[in-house]
Amino acid sequence: MPIYQLHPNILQFPSPNEAESGGLLAVGGDLSSDRILMAYQQGIFPWYEEGQPLLWWSPDPRLVLFPDKIHITRSLAKVLRNRPHQVRYDTHFAEVIDQCATTRALEGTWITRAMKSAYIRLHEQGFAHSIEVWEEDQLVGGLYGISLGHCFFGESMFSKKSNASKLALVSLSKFAMEQGLRFIDCQVTTDHLLSLGAEEMRRKDFLEMLQQELNYPTLRGRWIRT
Numbered sequence: 001m002p003i004y005q006l007h008p009n010i011l012q013f014p015s016p017n018e019a020e021s022g023g024l025l026a027v028g029g030d031l032s033s034d035r036i037l038m039a040y041q042q043g044i045f046p047w048y049e050e051g052q053p054l055l056w057w058s059p060d061p062r063l064v065l066f067p068d069k070i071h072i073t074r075s076l077a078k079v080l081r082n083r084p085h086q087v088r089y090d091t092h093f094a095e096v097i098d099q100c101a102t103t104r105a106l107e108g109t110w111i112t113r114a115m116k117s118a119y120i121r122l123h124e125q126g127f128a129h130s131i132e133v134w135e136e137d138q139l140v141g142g143l144y145g146i147s148l149g150h151c152f153f154g155e156s157m158f159s160k161k162s163n164a165s166k167l168a169l170v171s172l173s174k175f176a177m178e179q180g181l182r183f184i185d186c187q188v189t190t191d192h193l194l195s196l197g198a199e200e201m202r203r204k205d206f207l208e209m210l211q212q213e214l215n216y217p218t219l220r221g222r223w224i225r226t
Contacts, residue, residue, distance in 0.1 A: 003027050006056070011035055016043045016058035016207060023059030023188075030054070031118035033125060040146055040153050041214055043207045045187060050112045060203035063186040063193060065154075067173035071197035079163050080170065086134045087171040089223040093123045096130040096142045100156035111156060119155070122146060126220035131168040131175075140164045143172065145184075149214035152176060153185040169196060175225060182213045 004014045006029030019025040025044060029035055031054065039045060039056060048055040072080070097119060101111035122128035127148065133141040141164020143157035152172070157165040169184075176184065186193045189200055201209075 006054075011038055013039060013042055013044055013056065016203060019058045019060070019203075023057045024055060025058050026056040027053050029056070031114055033118070033122055033127075036118060036122065037127065037146075037148065040148055040151075041210075043203070043210055045153065046115070047110045047187075048112070049110060057187075058203060059188055061189070061200035062203055062206040063189045063198050064201050064206065065169075065173070065184040065186055065193065065196065065198040067176040067181065067184065069197045069199075070170060070173040071195065072170060076163060076166055076170070080167065083163075083167075084135060085140070085164075085167060087167065087225060088132045088134060089175075089225045090123070090129055092132055092139060093128065093130040093144065094120055095139055096132055096144050096158075097156075099139065099142070099158045099160070100144065103158040119144070119146075126222070127218070129223050131172045133164045133167045133171075135161070141168055143168045147181070147220075148218050150180055150182045150216045151185065151210060151213045152181050152183070154187070166196065171225065175223070179219055180216070181219075183209070 003024060004026040006026050008030055011034055013026060016025060044056050044058045046054060047057050097116055119128050128144060128146050130144045131142055132139055140161040141159040143154060143165060145152055145154040159165040186198045
């Protein structure tokens with residue numbers, strides 16, 4: 001099946017069910033806020049490397065973490081109790097995305113300069129959020145993603161100290177339960193995320209759940225953790 005070519009001036013995607021077996025659905029288009037938000041609402045996300053054309057994906061299966069099912073090991077629980085850290089939301093979004101890109105630079109990263117600009121713009125518009133782990137005045141870990149309806153679409157995470165990204169994910173899961181967010185989209189399967197309680201879903205089931213949860217208002221603007 002030929003890959004669908006997006007028209008640069010038309011905000012339209014093919015059905016996610018038309019994706020290749022590896023999840024690749026379309027190529028081209030742009031990283032405007034409207035296009036990115038439309039993509040997430042249809043279970044699609046951008047993922048490509050510098051120098052490549054812009055690629056759009058909708059994998060099957062999809063990896064999802066339900067906040068009330070996050071797995072906290074004994075060792076992680078000990079870190080939560082004893083480590084002198086503070087979790088902040090939306091205070092240094094650009095730095096979080098920079099750290100995520102730097103962490104993956106040696107192995108190749110999809111967080112290109114254009115992607116950074118696009119997600120910083122979405123943050124300024126109140127859709128993209130950072131969850132940050134601080135020790136004193138040092139940012140030691142965190143993650144970022146997009147919130148729509150009762151859904152959070154995780155994009156990337158980083159750790160400069162052991163377990164720091166896990167601390168961010170635990171905090172996000174608690175916040176999600178408090179705010180009524182149904183799930184955290186982890187996109188593609190990794191052993192690391194499976195160990196934290198994420199589970200695979202058929203794309204069909206994910207898309208049905210997604211459409212239900214998009215019916216709720218988006219918690220837009222800066223998030224504040226109390």
